[in-house]
Amino acid sequence: MTAAPDDEACVTQCILEARARLEKALQTSKRNADSAQVLAVSKTKPATLVRAAWQSGQRAFGENYLQEALDKQQALSDLTDIEWHFIGPIQSNKTRAIAEHFAWVHTVEREKIARRLSEQRPRELGALDVCLQVNISGEASKAGVAPQELLALAETVMSLPGLRLRGLMAIPAPCAANASETERRAPFRQLRELLEQLQTRFPAASYPQARLDTLSMGMSADLEAAVAEGATLVRLGTAIFGARDYSHVH
Numbered sequence: 620m621t622a623a624p625d626d627e628a629c630v631t632q633c634i635l636e637a638r639a640r641l642e643k644a645l646q647t648s649k650r651n652a653d654s655a656q657v658l659a660v661s662k663t664k665p666a667t668l669v670r671a672a673w674q675s676g677q678r679a680f681g682e683n684y685l686q687e688a689l690d691k692q693q694a695l696s697d698l699t700d701i702e703w704h705f706i707g708p709i710q711s712n713k714t715r716a717i718a719e720h721f722a723w724v725h726t727v728e729r730e731k732i733a734r735r736l737s738e739q740r741p742r743e744l745g746a747l748d749v750c751l752q753v754n755i756s757g758e759a760s761k762a763g764v765a766p767q768e769l770l771a772l773a774e775t776v777m778s779l780p781g782l783r784l785r786g787l788m789a790i791p792a793p794c795a796a797n798a799s800e801t802e803r804r805a806p807f808r809q810l811r812e813l814l815e816q817l818q819t820r821f822p823a824a825s826y827p828q829a830r831l832d833t834l835s836m837g838m839s840a841d842l843e844a845a846v847a848e849g850a851t852l853v854r855l856g857t858a859i860f861g862a863r864d865y866s867h868v869h
């Protein structure tokens with residue numbers, strides 16, 4: 620995979636626009652300018668474009684496919700402060716490589732996967748930051764833990780020394796074009812309320828190993844609705860790197 624120089628110029632411009640868009644959304648919601656960050660989702664995009672984004676000051680990148688991510692990490696191994704987030708479905712035979720090569724995992728949805736990630740996390744890297752993926756109501760895909768099973772999974776993750784529970788992640792079903800703002804915000808509101816329940820159940824004073832400060836929600840199409848409900852990490856792919864072409868990837 621290679622990228623033409625004009626693609627790189629485009630990424631630089633798009634990063635600036637994405638930041639401005641996030642800033643405006645935070646302002647509209649009367650939130651602090653530093654209370655949410657952009658996770659640049661680079662799946663299917665070449666390392667050259669990730670490097671261009673890094674040169675524009677972007678540090679956190681999300682990848683969905685393990686082998687593709689490992690190849691890019693190798694190509695970009697000179698960027699020592701880059702931060703890789705795994706945001707794709709996790710098969711149990713992939714947990715070791717994920718535990719070894721990522722700083723964050725957003726898609727923990729099962730106890731078995733959580734236990735493997737914890738056991739396989741190299742101690743010298745410190746705890747792996749994780750979000751639990753929740754299947755919030757109305758979601759078309761089946762990914763994520765059901766809300767009524769979230770507390771039990773959180774309790775397990777909280778007990779695993781290799782993991783640090785940071786919060787929740789969701790991918791809501793796309794809204795109808797004529798959906799109201801209330802309708803657009805509803806799934807994000809639900810995720811925020813679930814995080815608030817976890818914060819109440821696991822207060823920082825009694826659970827110093829946790830840091831329940833993250834709502835990984837909002838993508839290129841619905842950033843504003845997610846930020847209005849408290850998103851702290853918006854996962855932007857298309858808005859930064861343009862439309863994806865899967866034809867030569869899988």
Ligand SMILES: *Cc1c(COP(=O)(O)O)cnc(C)c1O
Pocket residue numbers: 660662683706707790838839840854855856857858
């Ligand atoms: C691909 C992907 C994104 C980015 O989606 P865009 O609509 O391109 O911004 C965000 N989150 C997850 C989990 C993804 O797989």
